[in-house]
Amino acid sequence: MSTLLEVDDLRVTFPTRTGLIEAVRGVSFSLGRERLGIVGESGSGKSQTGRAIMGLTPTQAEVTANKLAFDGIDLLAAPPRDRRALRGKRIAMILQDPKYSLDPVMSIGRQIVETLRTHEKAGKAEARDRALAMLEAVQIRDPARVFDLHPHEVSGGMGQRAMIAMMLIAGPEMMIADEPTSALDVTVQLDVLGILDKLVSERGMGLIFISHDLRLVSSFCDRVIVMYAGKVVEQLAASELGRAQHPYTRGLLNCMPKIGADRHPLPVLDRKPEWAA
């Protein structure tokens, strides 16, 4: 399997009034054309890991790594112009809430066309046709109508599909999905995941799926990385999740209520300081 992304000892540090805060502390993994899940609670550094790869870390923060390479390109040494060319074209990112991450004053179609024409030479008519085809690919029933709608006129599930369409139109090789379904209803979640799954496998993309929901991630991904306090505490195949070793992973799995399991009270996590060490 060819390696798309290599991350070795990634660190993201934020300066604050009370000193340096290390949000990501030495994360290492590699990604091929597969689905990798990154799971952790809020503040575990999972989103900052995704953002550092994408190059969206806030400017005051410092990103360091022994190696952060996408398809052989050293991302940390690459000039901003090269990174801009990668972003959206070869590496794409889906964000959590379409309500906040789509441009509210631009029609959905125009946003998709904008992405395409930023990265490729395409005439207006061609760009429109490709945007419509992409909207259809994410199972939007009436693409021509949705093309002209503004984000506030569509539901959350529809907005998220539009965002997926926008991210896929330039044909990226790697996709980072940061909680792509957390803002959606459970029933819509599965539809959106199904679309994402199909497109990722058809196009042979690498996917990093960031989520707080361990069970959802394990049902969707091939491999799972569990993060705690900025560190990777466990890496395992999704099918092996039942045999997780680390008490944090086991605790996360256990503490969720399950239909049919009568456990009162629910087991709670007993956080050990050495997990964060």
Next chain:
Amino acid sequence: MTSALSVDRLEVIFDRFRALKGVSLDVLSGESFGLVGESGSGKSTLLRAIAGLAPAASGSITVNGKRLGARRDKAFYREVQMVFQDPYGSLHPRQTVDRLLQEPLAIHGFADGEKRIQRALDEVGLGTGFRFRYSHQLSGGQRQRVAIARALILEPSILLLDEPTSALDASVQAEVLNLLEEIRRRRNLTFLMVSHDLAIITHMCERLMVMQNGEAVEHLTADDLVRRHVTKDYTRNLLRASEGFVRV
């Protein structure tokens, strides 16, 4: 058993939109009752209509045998309190925990505020060390505990819970759910709880109602759900969705 809360053919209309289309339910005293459905199904509107935060166009709401009018009196709020979804939005950002907890006491004219605040904080597992903090100095789970303390401080008999854990991490969710169960047992409270998560509702409630588009789809017991004894496709879809992603 007597019913603590009963809702009969309740309609809520916003402008011309019928958010609730004649919903009825009956919650027994000491029972925990769940409302499940996707966003826009009217489950939160039902809770808000009971609390007097959404206007009822027709139908009736009865609490502890007393039929409610258009306006809620103080006695109602001594009986019924609500915990909201987002602890980041439901606590006053410029008031300390102490001030937050004093407000309901002042409104209802309780003299023993000092004692009650201490007891309420102890009961939700926060301790008095948190008493003079602002909400931004607390984590999400701690904030939700403050919101629960604020609801409990008047010693209500019915608690309305609107997605009390959906803004929290899974491990913190477990702690808050355990806390709610323990308080219910200790005080013999009646719960009416809204969630989009079937697993949480089956864990917390004995009976539930599935809602869609402002209507009741079906009434079930938690046992029915566990045994998959559901009759409506919509409920089956919800059940399937709660099992995670399945590759076809």
